[in-house]
Amino acid sequence: MGRAGLRGALQKAALAAVVCFASEAGAVELKGAGATFPANLYEQWISEFNRANTDVTVTYSAVGSGEGIRQFSQGSVAFGATERPLSDKQVEAIAGGVLHVPTTAGMIVFAYNIPGLDKELRLSQESVAGILSGRIKAWNDPVIQAANPGANLPAKDIALVARRDSSGTTFSLTSHLAAVSSDWKEVGTTIVWPKTAQLVAGNEGVAGRIAIAEYSIGYVEYSFAARLNLRTALVENKSGQFVRADAASGAAALASTVDAMPADGRQSIPNPEGETAYPIVTYSWVLLRRENADAAITDGLKRFFGWGLADGQALSDKLGYIPLPAPVAERAKAILAELR
Missing domain, CATH: 3.40.190.10 (Periplasmic binding protein-like II)
Incomplete structure (x- = not known):
């Protein structure tokens, strides 16, 4: 096995270890880490979702985009969060493939x-x-x-x-x-x-x-x-x-x-058009593995972020975020559906 193949195998093993620990405990545990930018929104999403879904427990550590990407790349967490999309080179280096799902903007x-x-x-x-x-x-x-x-x-x-x-x-x-x-x-x-x-x-x-x-x-x-x-x-x-x-x-x-908005969801808006447009805005993405080691993790991620892209958008405006425009929310749901 080459160095790249060994690295990929170790990443899968690490993720599987996290998943198995969660599954053995009863409820599926979805650990996330990354950007502080969406943390106020994710805090509310998690509170409401966990209260209504006792078989899935979501946690999120707001450690910054860079650290979140590192933990996600190593397989330490089920999802990462960032305002800087991964490059093609970064995506190729992560076992299982990567999906960028826009969840909010701010x-x-x-x-x-x-x-x-x-x-x-x-x-x-x-x-x-x-x-x-x-x-x-x-x-x-x-x-x-x-x-x-x-x-x-x-x-x-x-x-x-x-x-x-x-x-x-x-x-x-x-x-x-x-x-x-x-x-x-x-x-x-x-x-x-x-x-x-x-x-x-x-x-x-x-x-x-x-x-x-x-x-x-x-x-x-x-x-x-x-x-x-x-x-x-x-x-x-x-x-x-x-x-x-x-x-x-x-x-x-x-x-x-x-x-x-491109098919893969990676879109930057460095200087938006429009007389009434606020000039510094960005989408915030969650990073998900396209292929996961455990079907329970896949199901939990789809349920949580599917809820966030639907009912969860109502919380965005209340907290000071920008709800996803309808076409972007539909694109995000289509990307989430690619999760396996």
């Missing part, structure tokens, strides 16, 4: 803590790139002032809060920045931030730090900012409009790309 917002600011903060594309690169260092910088006429912006240093872990949120944000700024070059789940940035783990970590750090700003999935009642900036979109993150602007961002 907006990446800039939450801020500026004491005494008397107006909503407006961030141009130039401001966003400048703040995140460290070129813009103070709140009263002329570039920020130009988009906020009459606002009492303080002569205080900007305290940037960013992710230190491997993050799909970071990937989606930097993909947007590369699309709108010729000066922004680095795209990835981890990047080199300015030396003065405060680096924390997870969307919840970023939101929590902003809540207590005066004159701070950072990027988070919208629901995390909403949970802590953080102020969020209006952000300039492709049409030059400053747009507030809400259900309508999130839906508008997805609307122009719905028909372009």
Whole structure:
């Protein structure tokens, strides 16, 4: 057996070990790990599904997209979650094949803590790139002032809060920045931030730090900012409009790309069209093995995510996520049906 074949056999054995342990315990246990981005939604999905289905127990560890992909690739969990789709090379390296099922979408917002600011903060594309690169260092910088006429912006240093872990949120944000700024070059789940940035783990970590750090700003999935009642900036979109993150602007961002969703579900939206579209949005995917070692695991995954793609979508808007557009939800169900 070659090295690749041995690796695949070990991955299958590891997954089978997890499955057998769960089956012997009675209820099927579906362990997942990955992105913090959808964690608030998955928490509610799991609570409602587990309450109604005593023969299946779902758990999810919000450890970040990079770590979730690692655990999924090694067969430690039944499903992973990410905002960065796997590359073809990554897919080919995982035994059993990989399905990308879009489960929800969301907006990446800039939450801020500026004491005494008397107006909503407006961030141009130039401001966003400048703040995140460290070129813009103070709140009263002329570039920020130009988009906020009459606002009492303080002569205080900007305290940037960013992710230190491997993050799909970071990937989606930097993909947007590369699309709108010729000066922004680095795209990835981890990047080199300015030396003065405060680096924390997870969307919840970023939101929590902003809540207590005066004159701070950072990027988070919208629901995390909403949970802590953080102020969020209006952000300039492709049409030059400053747009507030809400259900309508999130839906508008997805609307122009719905028909372009590829058969495998892997679609990025780095700079959406539309005057009312919020500019930084992404789908969030679960990663599933196309072929599983145990039929009970396959059945449990189909039931849980099938419920999430149907009844579970009603929870998205309540929590600050963007419900999947109907054609995308149907595409996701078709991908889920390929699970064996």
